[in-house]
Structure formats: C-alpha cells, structure tokens
Amino acid sequence: MEYRSLSLRCVICNVFDYQLNAVVSLTGSKKSHNLVYEHKHFEFGNQDNTVIKKEFLIPYQKG
Structure with a gap:
C-alpha cells in the first residue's frame, strides 16, 4: 500500500x-x-477574525 504525507498551511482570515x-x-x-x-x-471562540488550516495530500517520498 502506498502511503501519503501531509502538508498543512495556516491562514488568518x-x-x-x-x-x-x-x-x-x-x-x-x-x-x-x-x-x-x-x-x-x-x-467556541467569538474573535473578530478566524484561523483556518488547509490540509494538502502529498505523495510520500522515502527519506
């Protein structure tokens, strides 16, 4: 089975x-x-702005 890895990116909106x-x-x-x-x-925050995190799938590369 091939495995994948993740890349995460945070954004303040x-x-x-x-x-x-x-x-x-x-x-x-x-x-x-x-x-x-x-x-x-x-x-359950009430802040004026919000933080999101996007998850990207990337191919696993050994090493």
Missing part, C-alpha cells in the same frame, strides 16, 4: 466565520487541498 464548521472535507473536489479546519469552532 479577516472574517468572523469562514465555513460554519470545525472541519470541512473537500474529498472528490477539484481543490488542491482536501480538509479545512477552522480552529474557532473547536473552542
């Missing part, structure tokens, strides 16, 4: 709410990333 959920899966979409996490929803 100047919006109150980016996606209405803690995690959104974009499986099967044409996007370059497959999951988006919005940290505010894990802690």
